[in-house]
Amino acid sequence: MRRIIFHIDVNNAFLSWSAVEMLKNGSKLDIRTIPSVVGGDETKRRGVVLAKSMLAKKAGIVTGEPLYLARRKVDKLFVVNSNREKYKEYSDKFYNILCKYSPVIERYSIDECFMDMTGMETMFGDPVKLAYKIKNEIYETLGFTVNVGVANSKLCAKMASDFEKPNKVHTLFDEEIKEKMWPLNVDELFMVGKSSSKKLHELGIDKIEDLAKADINMLSRYFKSLGKMFYEYANGIDNSPVERPAPKNQGIGHSTTLPYDYEDIVSLKKVIRELSDKVGIRLRNEQKYATVISVQLKNNSFFNYQHQKKLINPISSNEDIYENACILLKDMWKGDPIRLVGLRVSDFTDKTYEQISLFEEVGKTEKRDKVQRAIDEINSKFGSNTIKSASLFTKKEK
Numbered sequence: 116m117r118r119i120i121f122h123i124d125v126n127n128a129f130l131s132w133s134a135v136e137m138l139k140n141g142s143k144l145d146i147r148t149i150p151s152v153v154g155g156d157e158t159k160r161r162g163v164v165l166a167k168s169m170l171a172k173k174a175g176i177v178t179g180e181p182l183y184l185a186r187r188k189v190d191k192l193f194v195v196n197s198n199r200e201k202y203k204e205y206s207d208k209f210y211n212i213l214c215k216y217s218p219v220i221e222r223y224s225i226d227e228c229f230m231d232m233t234g235m236e237t238m239f240g241d242p243v244k245l246a247y248k249i250k251n252e253i254y255e256t257l258g259f260t261v262n263v264g265v266a267n268s269k270l271c272a273k274m275a276s277d278f279e280k281p282n283k284v285h286t287l288f289d290e291e292i293k294e295k296m297w298p299l300n301v302d303e304l305f306m307v308g309k310s311s312s313k314k315l316h317e318l319g320i321d322k323i324e325d326l327a328k329a330d331i332n333m334l335s336r337y338f339k340s341l342g343k344m345f346y347e348y349a350n351g352i353d354n355s356p357v358e359r360p361a362p363k364n365q366g367i368g369h370s371t372t373l374p375y376d377y378e379d380i381v382s383l384k385k386v387i388r389e390l391s392d393k394v395g396i397r398l399r400n401e402q403k404y405a406t407v408i409s410v411q412l413k414n415n416s417f418f419n420y421q422h423q424k425k426l427i428n429p430i431s432s433n434e435d436i437y438e439n440a441c442i443l444l445k446d447m448w449k450g451d452p453i454r455l456v457g458l459r460v461s462d463f464t465d466k467t468y469e470q471i472s473l474f475e476e477v478g479k480t481e482k483r484d485k486v487q488r489a490i491d492e493i494n495s496k497f498g499s500n501t502i503k504s505a506s507l508f509t510k511k512e513k
Contacts, residue, residue, distance in 0.1 A: 126260045155374075171189060171192065416451075
């Protein structure tokens with residue numbers, strides 16, 4: 116049976132959701148119709164533009180630039196503070212509508228989802244007509260627009276949803292790849308970042324068609340493992356499944372979107388340290404030990420990749436979680452700019468045990484657990500930050 120995959124992407128999510136919330140609260144102004152931006156946290160992102168209206172975009176305002184520069188481009192620029200809690204609320208409402216149409220949905224980010232609609236024609240009829248129905252229902256119910264891409268793979272569904280915006284449905288079935296995707300600039304292919312794009316152009320590969328017909332061995336020489344992926348994506352080859360959410364209570368995890376793209380291992384390890392502390396506290400509150408640990412990275416092209424490790428000895432201390440997570444990080448990170456880091460532990464046991472080799476310290480895990488319990492007790496009594504890892508302090512604080 117041929118797969119049918121939808122990719123649903125909220126148009127200009129943060130600005131749209133801010134606009135809907137303002138209108139709901141009695142505002143007569145729809146900020147989507149004027150030069151406006153959503154500004155980030157002044158203390159963390161230095162007041163950068165997180166989202167912009169179409170008129171702000173036409174004025175030359177770009178995502179990520181400082182607000183003071185954006186104001187120089189538009190005299191009366193309307194600035195809205197970001198509200199992550201409200202954005203999460205609208206994201207959940209958006210997701211709940213999709214759940215009416217498929218049991219297999221992957222929340223790819225806060226404002227986009229993949230849906231596996233394979234075989235659902237018997238229930239809902241023509242997939243393209245259904246895509247229009249879902250798009251219209253979201254607008255009529257929630258007040259914001261989405262684009263829907265319909266294809267036979269996740270890759271092509273995502274490419275299709277980006278074709279023309281806003282409030283559109285586009286198809287990119289396998290038989291349409293040569294006509295609709297190959298004429299596009301190679302920069303528009305999913306996962307081709309700025310540095311890769313520059314190199315491809317230097318090699319004379321300007322269109323996706325050029326990449327699809329390029330020598331795969333040559334691509335591998337210049338781009339290593341990415342070369343094969345670029346070649347396959349240019350030919351529309353992607354067999355990755357739509358991943359269902361993990362069952363509840365089957366794991367403990369935390370993730371964080373970074374204030375800017377991190378490109379060095381030291382900064383990423385600091386994030387891993389913070390996540391290890393959060394995961395460790397929850398794990399010990401559940402009085403559990405974990406036997407599997409996984410690390411997730413999302414790069415600046417919004418590509419997710421994840422590695423996991425089966426542990427010989429069950430763990431619960433922050434230090435054990437951190438050390439194992441750092442091993443995974445070192446093995447998996449490709450050196451690309453990272454915008455999100457996630458850490459998860461799973462496969463719990465109620466008891467700990469320790470298998471050792473001739474070269475390992477006996478009782479190392481037990482000693483760490485005792486120290487960790489003492490730290491938890493002190494932090495519980497005097498405040499959560501009474502004792503924390505020295506690696507989380509700045510040099511000045513140290």
